[in-house]
Amino acid sequence: MKFNRKPLVVAISTLAVVGFSMAAQADYPEEDITYIIPFDPGGESDVTARFQEPILEEELGVSVNVTHQPGGGGAVAWSQFQNDAEPDGYEIIGVNIPHIIGQPIQRSDAGFETDDWRIVTFFHSTPNALIVPDDSPYETLDDLVEDAKENPESITLGGSGTYSANHLGMLRFEEAADIDLTYIPFTGTGPLKGAIEGNHLSGIFNYTMLGTEMEDEARVLAVASEERVKALPDAPTFKEQGYDIVGGAYRGVAVPKDTPDEVVETLEDAFAKANEEIASKQEPLGFVMEDITGEEVDEVIGQLRDAYGPILEEAAEEEE
Amino acid sequence: MILRLNTDVVAGLVGLAFAALLWLPHGSMGRLSILFPRAVLVILVLLSVVLIIKGFIRPGERRVEITGSPRRLMVVAIGFFVWWIAINHIGFLVSTVVAFYALTWYLASVEGPVSWHRLLRWSPAILLLVGVFYLTFKEVLNIRLPAGFLI
Amino acid sequence: MEMLLQALSSVLTLESFLTVLVGVTLGLFIGSLPGLTATMALAVLLPFTFSMEALQGLIALGAVYMGSIYGGAFTAILINTPGTPSSIATTFDGYPMAKQGRAYEALAGATMASVVGGVVGVIFLLLLAPPLARLAVAFGPAEMFWVAMLGLTLVASLSSGSLLKGLLAGCIGMMLSTIGVSPVGGETRFTFGYPPLQGGIELIVALIGLFVIPELLTMAAEGRGAIPSGGELRKRELSIGRIARQVFGRPANLIRSCLIGQLVAIIPGAGGNVTSLVAYNEARRFSKDPKSFGKGNLEGVVASESSNNVMVAGSMIPLLTLGIPGAPPDAIILGVLLLHGLRPGLDLFTETGVLTNGFILSMGLAALMLLPIGLLGGRIIHRAVIRTPYYFLVPSIAMVTILGTFALRNSIVDVGIMLILGTAGYFLRLIGIHAAPIVLGLILGGIAEQGYVQTMLAAVADPVPWLRLLQNPLSKILAGLVLVGAATALIPIWLERSGRLARVDQEPNAPGDQKEET
Numbered sequence: 001m002k003f004n005r006k007p008l009v010v011a012i013s014t015l016a017v018v019g020f021s022m023a024a025q026a027d028y029p030e031e032d033i034t035y036i037i038p039f040d041p042g043g044e045s046d047v048t049a050r051f052q053e054p055i056l057e058e059e060l061g062v063s064v065n066v067t068h069q070p071g072g073g074g075a076v077a078w079s080q081f082q083n084d085a086e087p088d089g090y091e092i093i094g095v096n097i098p099h100i101i102g103q104p105i106q107r108s109d110a111g112f113e114t115d116d117w118r119i120v121t122f123f124h125s126t127p128n129a130l131i132v133p134d135d136s137p138y139e140t141l142d143d144l145v146e147d148a149k150e151n152p153e154s155i156t157l158g159g160s161g162t163y164s165a166n167h168l169g170m171l172r173f174e175e176a177a178d179i180d181l182t183y184i185p186f187t188g189t190g191p192l193k194g195a196i197e198g199n200h201l202s203g204i205f206n207y208t209m210l211g212t213e214m215e216d217e218a219r220v221l222a223v224a225s226e227e228r229v230k231a232l233p234d235a236p237t238f239k240e241q242g243y244d245i246v247g248g249a250y251r252g253v254a255v256p257k258d259t260p261d262e263v264v265e266t267l268e269d270a271f272a273k274a275n276e277e278i279a280s281k282q283e284p285l286g287f288v289m290e291d292i293t294g295e296e297v298d299e300v301i302g303q304l305r306d307a308y309g310p311i312l313e314e315a316a317e318e319e320e
Numbered sequence: 321m322i323l324r325l326n327t328d329v330v331a332g333l334v335g336l337a338f339a340a341l342l343w344l345p346h347g348s349m350g351r352l353s354i355l356f357p358r359a360v361l362v363i364l365v366l367l368s369v370v371l372i373i374k375g376f377i378r379p380g381e382r383r384v385e386i387t388g389s390p391r392r393l394m395v396v397a398i399g400f401f402v403w404w405i406a407i408n409h410i411g412f413l414v415s416t417v418v419a420f421y422a423l424t425w426y427l428a429s430v431e432g433p434v435s436w437h438r439l440l441r442w443s444p445a446i447l448l449l450v451g452v453f454y455l456t457f458k459e460v461l462n463i464r465l466p467a468g469f470l471i
Numbered sequence: 472m473e474m475l476l477q478a479l480s481s482v483l484t485l486e487s488f489l490t491v492l493v494g495v496t497l498g499l500f501i502g503s504l505p506g507l508t509a510t511m512a513l514a515v516l517l518p519f520t521f522s523m524e525a526l527q528g529l530i531a532l533g534a535v536y537m538g539s540i541y542g543g544a545f546t547a548i549l550i551n552t553p554g555t556p557s558s559i560a561t562t563f564d565g566y567p568m569a570k571q572g573r574a575y576e577a578l579a580g581a582t583m584a585s586v587v588g589g590v591v592g593v594i595f596l597l598l599l600a601p602p603l604a605r606l607a608v609a610f611g612p613a614e615m616f617w618v619a620m621l622g623l624t625l626v627a628s629l630s631s632g633s634l635l636k637g638l639l640a641g642c643i644g645m646m647l648s649t650i651g652v653s654p655v656g657g658e659t660r661f662t663f664g665y666p667p668l669q670g671g672i673e674l675i676v677a678l679i680g681l682f683v684i685p686e687l688l689t690m691a692a693e694g695r696g697a698i699p700s701g702g703e704l705r706k707r708e709l710s711i712g713r714i715a716r717q718v719f720g721r722p723a724n725l726i727r728s729c730l731i732g733q734l735v736a737i738i739p740g741a742g743g744n745v746t747s748l749v750a751y752n753e754a755r756r757f758s759k760d761p762k763s764f765g766k767g768n769l770e771g772v773v774a775s776e777s778s779n780n781v782m783v784a785g786s787m788i789p790l791l792t793l794g795i796p797g798a799p800p801d802a803i804i805l806g807v808l809l810l811h812g813l814r815p816g817l818d819l820f821t822e823t824g825v826l827t828n829g830f831i832l833s834m835g836l837a838a839l840m841l842l843p844i845g846l847l848g849g850r851i852i853h854r855a856v857i858r859t860p861y862y863f864l865v866p867s868i869a870m871v872t873i874l875g876t877f878a879l880r881n882s883i884v885d886v887g888i889m890l891i892l893g894t895a896g897y898f899l900r901l902i903g904i905h906a907a908p909i910v911l912g913l914i915l916g917g918i919a920e921q922g923y924v925q926t927m928l929a930a931v932a933d934p935v936p937w938l939r940l941l942q943n944p945l946s947k948i949l950a951g952l953v954l955v956g957a958a959t960a961l962i963p964i965w966l967e968r969s970g971r972l973a974r975v976d977q978e979p980n981a982p983g984d985q986k987e988e989t
Contacts, residue, residue, distance in 0.1 A: 004628060016446070019949070019967065029695020033536075034464060036881075039510070040799070040802070041513075041514035041517075041802070041803055042510075042512060042514070042796075042799070042802030042803045042805070042806050043802070046514075046806070047806045047809075047810070050517060050518060050521070050806075051810075054518075054521070065462045065464075067462060067463065067464055067478070067881055068514070068669070068880065068881065069839050069880055069881040069882065070880055071651070071667075071673075071880055072651060072652050072659070072669025072670045072671070073652055073669075073672065075652075075666065075669045075670075076667055076669055076670040076869075076880075076882070077668040079667070079669075080666075080667070106657065106658065106661075107658065107659045108664070109659055109662055109664045109665065109669070109670070110659075110666065111666025111669070112666075130818055137748070151932070152932070153931050153932040154932040156928075156929045160655050161657060162352075162653075162655060162657030163657050164657075182928060182929060182931050182932070183928075184612075184655075184925050184928050184929055185654070185655050185656075185657070185925075186925075187654055187921070188794045188920075190739065190794075190805075191739060191795070191796050193793060193794055193795050194607065194608045194610070194789065194793065194795045195611055195612075197608040197610050197793055198608030198610065198611050198793075199611075200611030200612060200929075200939075212808075213794060213814065213815075214794075215814075216816060217816075221879075241521065247501075281810070285809065301583065320794075325902070327636075327901075327902040327903050328633070328635075328636075329901050330504065330902045331636050331639060331903060331904055332639075332903070333742055334527055334899065334904070335639050335642070335643070336700050338646070338805075339722065342489065342646055342650075342661050345663060346660070346661060349653075349656075349660060350656050350988060351656075352653070352655050352656035352924055352928070353621055353653035353656035353658045353965055355656075355920075355927075356649065356919070356920035356923060356924065357660065357661075357925060358914075360642055360646055360916070361508060361646065363638075363642055364642040364643070364646065366625040367635060367641065369638070370635060371635050371639065374635065378635055380903070381903060381916045384902060385901075385902045386692065386901065387689065387692060387693050388689070388692030388693030388694060389693075389894075390692065392692050392694070393688050393690055393691060393692035393897075396687070396688060396691040396865070397688055397894050397897075400684070400890050400894075401890055403873070404867075404883075404886055404887055404930055406872070407873070407883065407886070408883050413708075416870055416873075419866065419870075420866045420867075421865040421869065423862070423865060423869070424862050425646070425864060427694070427861065427862035427865055427866075428860070428862040430862075431694075432865060439887075442863075444582075445863070448642045449867060449870075450870065454522060454872060454942065456627050460515070461511075461515055462515070463874075463876060463877070463878045463881065464881060465549055465877070466790055466877070466883050469477040470782070470983075
């Protein structure tokens with residue numbers, strides 16, 4: 001399956017890259033860049049890309065086209081990208097942790113590998129957060145843990161997706177606190193809000209953004225970040241309360257594996273610049289801006305793979 | 321064309337075939353994932369069996385009418401698939417122009433032979449139509465239309 | 472009140488008028504192309520709104536939304552193809568009308584119904600947002616399961632001819648909905664080891680395939696256009712007044728459909744896809760002459776189109792008050808609100824009330840604008856479809872269909888799925904398995920599954936997990952409605968079978984008439 005935009009141009013530019021590498025890369029980018037979002041329009045990845053788009057265009061001097069290719073929790077776009085995209089930097093794709101770690105472990109037909117591309121940068125993260133409605137009997141995390149010890153499995157926490165950042169985070173919390181909770185997956189954050197407003201759940205294990213969005217009608221019991229999140233200064237971290245749980249979703253962009261270093265650096269700089277400018281808009285919403293590039297990327301992936309891998313493999317075996 | 325066919329029995333067989341198509345290669349799945357599809361499949365199979373039995377005892381419609389020319393139906397149906405494959409390999413623009421001409425010629429020739437002149441006279445309309453949609457989708461809506469070895 | 476007047480004055484500017492005019496026209500065009508959905512129209516428009524002020528941006532989005540939902544009616548009536556899922560029910564009577572040469576009557580009726588629906592939705596939103604929002608959140612997993620079951624009782628009325636075959640079609644649709652990643656469990660199902668199938672079968676892809684392709688194949692085989700070319704506009708039909716009398720002459724149908732539209736619109740997730748089906752079903756149930764439905768009854772078109780346009784403003788209720796998108800396009804509007812620093816909630820109606828009310832009022836303006844644009848546009852498109860020879864029409868529609876399907880998810884595989892389903896759909900229709908119940912199954916399958924499995928998960932600590940399905944008062948009511956719905960759908964069929972209704976209904980071809988119902 002080919003999606004080459006202008007095969008001839010691509011062929012020539014690839015040749016140019018190989019032939020006169022320095023001269024050619026100095027000119028990157030020369031044509032429009034396609035920025036693939038593997039999710040539906042309206043989601044966090046999409047909204048962020050829309051924020052970035054004008055700044056990237058300014059920085060790179062070419063137009064950046066955001067397109068959507070949703071399906072399979074991202075897997076459809078990722079498998080196609082790893083198979084077809086040309087390593088020239090004109091096609092970039094949004095990538096998310098833990099999706100790119102979890103799906104290849106869980107599915108035999110995910111169609112992509114965690115490492116089979118070059119991740120340019122993770123530009124922000126959204127830490128997990130444990131949120132309960134205002135009228136909840138749990139004032140603190142300890143209240144919830146205590147109740148869970150007395151009534152195992154009866155506390156229901158909703159989150160977004162199965163074996164997602166939320167689900168995995170909650171499983172780690174269960175282990176750390178030695179309790180049994182019940183996780184109920186929802187599709188996306190919209191239905192979650194409704195479920196908690198309508199008292200269909202005891203609480204939510206979702207991201208910090210939902211915590212800020214629901215500031216007036218909910219309490220954040222704990223945030224899974226190293227330090228407190230700027231948008232939620234009153235919400236304590238899990239670490240403060242004695243549970244070593246740091247995690248959430250990371251969003252970034254990737255290019256095909258053999259993309260020249262110069263191209264990757266140009267993109268790194270552009271995304272870093274974009275981050276600077278949109279921080280003032282995104283931080284109040286609960287995002288944590290990051291600039292994870294180069295070797296740090298492997299470090300983050302390695303770390304999270306160690307944390308999540310055993311849980312995922314255990315789950316995969318149970319299903320056999 | 322009118323075919324004699326017990327539609328109840330055929331519909332039941334289609335249901336069974338569809339169930340088998342999905343069920344046989346399904347492999348292993350977790351409890352939560354299999355719960356719902358299994359329930360629906362059981363109902364699907366039951367309905368199919370009831371339909372087949374009913375088809376023998378008290379059949380409903382027993383003839384099927386294909387209006388118009390069955391040959392033209394098949395040619396156009398296959399034509400759509402060829403078009404689809406061509407888009408993937410040749411690119412959207414070229415294959416669509418070719419497919420458009422071919423379909424127009426084939427369907428217009430129902431009313432009598434189509435001369436080259438007539439085809440030529442249609443050209444502005446066809447090219448304009450394809451061109452406008454191509455550009456709208458590509459430039460305005462930012463869709464990356466498939467391009468094979470042409471455009 | 473003062474706030475409302477202030478909002479009104481901010482909307483009644485030349486700039487706003489132009490924004491609404493352009494927005495509605497653009498939306499109408501996009502909505503009438505199969506495959507281009509309201510969601511997509513809004514996504515494309517989004518970058519342009521960044522440079523606008525908050526109010527102008529929201530006005531533009533609201534107008535496009537209104538226009539695109541209405542635009543679906545055009546293709547539904549003229550070529551039996553719902554441009555958006557919300558106009559499926561419009562095809563049931565709209566297309567038979569077109570075939571009888573009454574296309575313009577159907578189009579004009581649909582336009583008037585849409586205007587009424589749109590305005591009613593705005594009024595509900597202005598006056599009743601908070602209480603309706605409370606009702607919206609009462610729908611939890613168990614309630615959603617019952618909503619899906621309630622939707623499935625529609626199968627009985629969608630399956631022209633054989634109920635068994637209708638149920639079979641519904642099951643096929645539900646099975647199609649399970650292809651891909653499971654909503655609870657996160658595993659891939661029925662993908663045959665083929666990675667692109669992880670994305671599952673997108674509703675709109677199936678919708679386009681099952682409705683458009685059989686129609687194109689029929690046109691090709693019969694060597695004729697969708698609408699008889701002899702059915703040129705007759706003077707009498709052009710009389711807007713006469714059509715208006717027909718639409719407004721029996722207000723019960725309009726009122727009922729608008730109420731249904733509003734109630735269904737606030738159910739998160741079910742939203743616009745089923746409103747028109749429910750309204751259509753009720754219009755037929757309460758009609759004095761239910762047999763005429765499906766054969767070109769204007770009331771069917773009116774029910775469908777009024778209810779789905781109520782949904783536009785109606786689904787904003789959970790969005791604006793609670794930040795819960797009621798329908799997919801709302802997710803984008805939520806993004807815009809957040810982008811401008813507007814957090815959904817009561818503040819939206821008090822602190823930034825001028826802006827919010829301005830946005831709401833502009834949707835009313837957009838709804839009113841549908842009337843001139845729709846009547847004029849309808850005439851142009853109608854003429855274009857009638858005058859175009861079928862050998863042009865078939866490849867043109869096919870091209871737009873392929874483009875639209877591809878554009879949905881940038882996927883050539885989707886185009887293949889669309890063609891396969893469509894070709895299969897043609898032959899299935901021959902043996903009495905119709906597209907509408909298949910699509911209904913596809914819409915409701917996911918909702919039913921998620922609701923059921925989530926409920927069972929939540930009840931894991933209960934002694935009898937099943938009872939969770941009936942724990943809340945609302946779920947009890949819904950379960951009761953399911954029983955009533957199934958009974959009222961089934962009993963007439965049984966009575967008819969046993970011959971007890973034979974005196975009332977003398978038409979010999981009524982139950983067995985399977986030709987061109989959907």
